[in-house]
Amino acid sequence: MGSCEEPCRGWGHYVPSPVLLLSLLLTAAPFGLLGEETRQVSLEVISDGLDPPQNLLHIHAVGTNSTLHYVWSSLGPPAVLLVATNTPHSTLRVNWSLLISSDPEGSLMVLPKDSIQFSSAVVFTRLFEFDSTNTSDAVTKPPRKSYPPYSLAEFSWNNITDSLDPATLSATFRGHPIHDPTGAFANGSLALRVQAFSKSGRPAQPPRLLHTADTCQLEVALVGATPRGNRSLFGLEVATLSQGPDCPSVQEQRSIDDEYAPAVFQLDQLLWGSLPSGFVQWRPVAFSQKQGSRDSAMPCQASPLYPTLAYLLPQSPIVRAFFGSQNNFCAFNLTFGASTGPGYWDQHYLSWSMLLGVGSPPVDALSPLVLGIMAVALGAPGLMLLAGGLFVMLGHKRHSEYQSIN
Ligand SMILES: *[C@@H]1O[C@H](CO)[C@@H](O)[C@H](O)[C@H]1NC(C)=O
Numbered sequence: 121m122g123s124c125e126e127p128c129r130g131w132g133h134y135v136p137s138p139v140l141l142l143s144l145l146l147t148a149a150p151f152g153l154l155g156e157e158t159r160q161v162s163l164e165v166i167s168d169g170l171d172p173p174q175n176l177l178h179i180h181a182v183g184t185n186s187t188l189h190y191v192w193s194s195l196g197p198p199a200v201l202l203v204a205t206n207t208p209h210s211t212l213r214v215n216w217s218l219l220i221s222s223d224p225e226g227s228l229m230v231l232p233k234d235s236i237q238f239s240s241a242v243v244f245t246r247l248f249e250f251d252s253t254n255t256s257d258a259v260t261k262p263p264r265k266s267y268p269p270y271s272l273a274e275f276s277w278n279n280i281t282d283s284l285d286p287a288t289l290s291a292t293f294r295g296h297p298i299h300d301p302t303g304a305f306a307n308g309s310l311a312l313r314v315q316a317f318s319k320s321g322r323p324a325q326p327p328r329l330l331h332t333a334d335t336c337q338l339e340v341a342l343v344g345a346t347p348r349g350n351r352s353l354f355g356l357e358v359a360t361l362s363q364g365p366d367c368p369s370v371q372e373q374r375s376i377d378d379e380y381a382p383a384v385f386q387l388d389q390l391l392w393g394s395l396p397s398g399f400v401q402w403r404p405v406a407f408s409q410k411q412g413s414r415d416s417a418m419p420c421q422a423s424p425l426y427p428t429l430a431y432l433l434p435q436s437p438i439v440r441a442f443f444g445s446q447n448n449f450c451a452f453n454l455t456f457g458a459s460t461g462p463g464y465w466d467q468h469y470l471s472w473s474m475l476l477g478v479g480s481p482p483v484d485a486l487s488p489l490v491l492g493i494m495a496v497a498l499g500a501p502g503l504m505l506l507a508g509g510l511f512v513m514l515g516h517k518r519h520s521e522y523q524s525i526n
Pocket residue numbers: 167168169170171172173174279280281282
């Protein structure tokens with residue numbers, strides 16, 4: 121993903137040929153017909169009652185034959201565990217006194233243990249800030265000067281209960297550095313808004329990632345913090361647990377459809393392995409305004425995923441609690457914005473969204489608008505060709521059916 125040339129940046133405009141359009145029309149249409157699965161979703165805050173509060177947010181998504189557990193936590197660096205079980209009756213067990221101790225191993229469990237089909241974790245370890253004033257193209261070259269990073273393990277987080285909204289199945293972790301000598305976060309915060317879904321759909325806010333009942337969405341927003349440079353770019357370090365010695369794979373999906381995320385023709389995803397497995401999915405775009413639009417869209421560049429020694433990263437107690445101390449981590453960086461175009465400096469605002477889930481990642485079908493445009497673009501000859509092709513195919517099929525009956 122790091123070595124993208126011009127056409128694979130997801131940023132340029134891309135004009136597909138009619139033949140490609142036709143083949144996409146034929147292969148992509150059936151995805152729109154897939155049925156939707158629903159889940160009974162509940163959100164529960166598990167608190168230790170201390171001040172400042174240490175919260176666990178347990179998202180419990182029950183289907184006919186399975187349960188998904190998403191455990192989000194602000195204990196240490198923000199982190200999420202995802203655990204998929206093959207029974208609708210699995211439960212989460214937490215021992216708080218053990219969890220906040222120096223050796224939390226075994227304090228978080230999903231029972232029965234043999235129902236677990238997949239489990240992994242994602243940890244948000246550090247927030248970076250770079251000076252982009254002297255880089256010609258920050259999208260392809262990493263920005264040069266880096267300010268001291270903010271360790272997200274050394275943030276103080278709000279009481280999540282106050283932001284819990286059962287109607288939208290969402291809650292927000294809002295934090296600022298515990299030690300803030302320059303007062304950069306005096307009026308600012310880093311917010312992690314988590315949302316679960318009981319059925320598939322698409323939110324109103326760009327990048328409008330298609331979600332299913334098997335996923336939850338995270339929106340990361342940096343709001344109101346004073347940047348240390350005139351044109352600061354921000355970056356987020358993300359660590360994941362790998363299933364073996366190899367890192368999860370990262371894929372780029374291309375689409376000719378940008379109706380839901382204007383001018384973004386790419387979908388990036390991280391896959392933990394073969395199914396049943398988990399995934400993280402995002403569009404390589406961030407926004408410099410709350411009302412995300414084409415004008416406030418910034419590129420989001422991801423570095424390759426590399427194995428990382430656990431002790432180089434801020435430690436997540438919930439990861440140690442569930443997985444023990446022997447783990448392989450892989451980490452990568454996301455960088456938001458470029459030295460030109462919209463940036464955090466415009467309104468001191470930055471947001472980026474990702475989807476986390478289990479099973480097959482949602483696939484965008486071509487939107488009705490694009491299908492309509494394609495029909496017009498193909499024009500009458502193309503449609504006749506298509507109709508002719510279908511007629512020949514159907515004709516053959518009927519013919520062979522008659523033969524077999526006789
Ligand atoms: C968090 O807020 C809820 C509701 O406002 C309150 O009941 C709970 O005691 C608070 N927890 C902490 C640790 O302050």
